[in-house]
Amino acid sequence: MSATIxxxxxxxxxxxxxxxxxxxSFRMIRGPRAQDRILALDALYVNAMLLLLVFGIRTGSxxxxxxxxxxxxxxxxxxxxxxxxxxxxxxxx
Amino acid sequence: MTxxxxxxxxAALLTSFLVLLGAGFTVVGAIGLxxxxxxxxxxxxxxxxxxxxxxxxxxxxxxxxxxLQSRPVLHEVLIAVFVTVTTPVxxxxxxxxxxxxxxxxxxxxxPPPVGTDGAAKPGGQV
Amino acid sequence: xxxxxxxxxxxxxxxxxWLLLNGLSLGHVLLGSxxxxxxxxxxxxxxxxxxxxxxxxxxxxxxxxxxxxxxxSNIAVAWLIVRPSHSRRVSGFVVVPLxxxxxxxxxxLACIVTSTPGTAWVEYDSASNRLLxxxxxxxxxxxxxxxxxxxxxxxxxxxxA
Numbered sequence: 001m002s003a004t005i006x007x008x009x010x011x012x013x014x015x016x017x018x019x020x021x022x023x024x025s026f027r028m029i030r031g032p033r034a035q036d037r038i039l040a041l042d043a044l045y046v047n048a049m050l051l052l053l054v055f056g057i058r059t060g061s062x063x064x065x066x067x068x069x070x071x072x073x074x075x076x077x078x079x080x081x082x083x084x085x086x087x088x089x090x091x092x093x
Numbered sequence: 094m095t096x097x098x099x100x101x102x103x104a105a106l107l108t109s110f111l112v113l114l115g116a117g118f119t120v121v122g123a124i125g126l127x128x129x130x131x132x133x134x135x136x137x138x139x140x141x142x143x144x145x146x147x148x149x150x151x152x153x154x155x156x157x158x159x160x161l162q163s164r165p166v167l168h169e170v171l172i173a174v175f176v177t178v179t180t181p182v183x184x185x186x187x188x189x190x191x192x193x194x195x196x197x198x199x200x201x202x203x204p205p206p207v208g209t210d211g212a213a214k215p216g217g218q219v
Numbered sequence: 220x221x222x223x224x225x226x227x228x229x230x231x232x233x234x235x236x237w238l239l240l241n242g243l244s245l246g247h248v249l250l251g252s253x254x255x256x257x258x259x260x261x262x263x264x265x266x267x268x269x270x271x272x273x274x275x276x277x278x279x280x281x282x283x284x285x286x287x288x289x290x291x292s293n294i295a296v297a298w299l300i301v302r303p304s305h306s307r308r309v310s311g312f313v314v315v316p317l318x319x320x321x322x323x324x325x326x327x328l329a330c331i332v333t334s335t336p337g338t339a340w341v342e343y344d345s346a347s348n349r350l351l352x353x354x355x356x357x358x359x360x361x362x363x364x365x366x367x368x369x370x371x372x373x374x375x376x377x378x379x380a
Contacts, residue, residue, distance in 0.1 A: 002105030009109030013116035013150075020116075020123035020142065027126050027135075035132055035191040042183055043126055043139040046176070050119060050142070050150050053169075054112060057157050062166070065154075069172055076179040080186060087190040118293060122336075125300040133339070134310050137296060137355045140336040145293045168239045181333035181340070188341045188353070204312045207342055207349040 010058045017051045038082045045075025104160040108153045115149025122146060131202070132191055136184060143180040148173065223256065225263040230255045277378045284370065289335050296336040299356055311357040312341065315350045315364050317372060324375045331371055338363070 021044055028040035049068045056064030100108075118141050125138030151169040158166035195203045224230055237251030272278075299308060319325060329340045332352065342351040354363050 002100045002102050005102070005105045005109055006100070009113055013112045016113075016116040016120045020120045023120075023123040023127050033132065033191075033194075035187055035194070036135065038187055039132070039135060039139065040126060042187075043123065043142060046139065046142050046147065046180075047119060047123070049172070050115065050147060053150050053154050053172075054116070057108065057112065057154055060161065062158065062168075065168060065172075069175070072172060072175055072179070076175075076183060079183040083183065083186040083190045087186075087193055118297065121297045121300055125296070128300060131310075133312075133341075133353045134355060136339050136353065137336050138300065140334060140339075141293055141296060141300075144289050144334055144336065171236060171239055177334060178330065181330040184333050185329060185340050188339055192341055204314070204351065207314055207344045207347065207351045 007058075010054055013054050014051065014058075017047055017054065021047045021051070034086050035083075038079060038086065041082070042075060042079040045071060045079070049075070100157070100160060104156060108157045111149045111153035111156065113149075115146045115151075115153065118142065118144075118149065119146035133188070136188060136191075140180065140184070143176055147176050224259065226259045229262060230259040233258055272378060274378050277374060281371075281374050281378065284374070285331050285335075288370075292335050292337045296355060299337075308355075309357050310353070310355050313352045313354055313357065313360050313363050315352055315367050317348050317350055317368075319372050319376055319379075320345075320348060321375075321379045324379045328367075328371055328375060332367065 024040045024044040024047060028037050028044065031037055049071045052064045052068040052071065056062065056068070122138045122141030122143075125141065126135055129135045129138060151173050155166060155169050192203055196206075233255035234248075234251045237254060238247060241247045241251070317325075317328075319328060325343065329343075332338050332340045337355045339353045340350065341353050343349070350367075352363065352367070357363070
């Protein structure tokens with residue numbers, strides 16, 4: 001009983017998060033400006049982290065938690081560096 | 094899904110509810126990223142996924158593993174603290190970068206710097 | 220005491236993080252304490268400003284208010300996004316004059332404002348102590364200025380006094 005409930009709800013959650021990632025990728029490709037792309041990349045990172053956590057619940061393994069932590073760290077640093085670059089690139093121009 | 098069969102039904106229902114709530118908020122945030130018109134409006138959309146989207150899924154994960162292992166599993170709190178601290182920082186930096194770019198291009202859609210006297214009147218609307 | 224533990228709060232949170240990642244055992248308490256004390260002493264070289272927290276008992280109140288507000292504005296913003304026509308909605312910038320000057324207080328205020336969906340901290344000028352805010356659903360400017368000043372800033376001023 002509980003296995004059925006969980007497997008269905010986790011499947012739905014995974015599909016929803018997949019849709020969210022697809023939309024973020026679309027916004028990243030579409031732009032129109034650099035800051036939109038960076039914002040979409042940040043959202044993509046957060047969604048990927050959440051998807052990993054849902055995978056963790058599905059498999060019952062805490063291993064995915066560490067991957068999620070690393071992804072959220074990397075996403076933060078990447079977004080920060082890109083935002084800084086967007087600002088400084090204009091100064092040099 | 095082998096271990097999940099040992100889970101009591103109330104825990105399965107609670108986990109499902111929290112995870113679906115989180116995923117729902119996240120997907121609404123993503124739709125906002127698609128539908129809202131200007132960059133400054135879109136900036137608000139990912140906070141949905143970063144606040145209750147993340148909170149829902151993390152709480153679901155805490156409930157699931159705590160009940161499954163019959164002890165409090167709280168390491169998800171780390172991600173919660175981390176996301177709470179980092180998301181505002183990235184969004185603020187991105188907003189300032191966007192504002193800087195728009196101003197240097199002479200866009201009329203953004204207000205002048207708040208430090209100057211020209212901004213003594215409340216900011217212009219977009 | 221102060222030489223070994225220049226930032227007790229930082230040391231405690233580093234130890235807590237170590238134990239959450241590795242599990243609670245005597246060995247990890249010892250190892251984690253050693254690492255936390257060493258790391259906080261390294262941070263002392265950077266000399267970050269020490270926040271002086273006067274009224275500890277008000278912190279849970281602030282956290283409760285912020286969690287409730289984030290929940291409410293999540294629902295409000297989700298509704299703004301999914302409702303079919305958003306032609307009537309106006310978004311815009313608001314200038315908020317602040318009284319708070321404490322760097323830690325401003326950092327906390329910035330985190331609160333930005334993590335609440337619907338409001339975003341865009342720019343702050345320390346000379347005039349004014350804040351530029353972007354609001355997604357700008358019906359009444361005075362309402363947002365009042366929200367920032369009376370709901371968050373006053374409490375932060377009391378806590379950090």
